[in-house]
Amino acid sequence: GENVEQHPSTLSVQEGDSAVIKCTYSDSASNYFPWYKQELGKGPQLIIDIRSNVGEKKDQRIAVTLNKTAKHFSLHITETQPEDSAVYFCAAYAGNMLTFGGGTRLMVKP
């Protein structure tokens, strides 16, 4: 089955700096890669996603890149704000199933 590795597990940045979270996946059949943000006590919320026919996608301060050859994808957050502090999950979809990475706890210090 699919295996998704996510790094780093924790990330601390200063407000205004950029944050990058990286994921690798194992199943070359994976074709959909969403990113979720989970705030304390809440369910995961989709923030951005990318499909395998696209290399990059941007939505305001958030961007995702996908390298299908290397089987890795990354989340980039620019101009971080304290409200960006949360746990972020990457995921890969293959075989009717979404497999999640282990999560990254992002802390943005004011």
Place this chain on the structure above:
Amino acid sequence: DTAVSQTPKYLVTQMGNDKSIKCEQNLGHDTMYWYKQDSKKFLKIMFSYNNKELIINETVPNRFSPKSPDKAHLNLHINSLELGDSAVYFCASSQDKGKTQYFGPGTRLLVL
């Protein structure tokens, strides 16, 4: 107007008891899921239903039984609760298989 709702939000119970968690989505989606999130925040799929038909059952003990009375509901019944069942359980739904999944707020289960 909550898209995916779960009840209860918190559930504290004794080992050996039987309990149910309910999930409802008002998005008109065809596919629903149950996930378990452990204390280390790891999210793992348990079950998936598409048009009331079970399509994923990921090595979950038989004590867990999902039931989908209609496309908008997917309930989770757990028999003979064990300490290791303590976790946060999330329901999710998507328009179809492979589409964006929307998560509920979670049910925090604590087995004593």
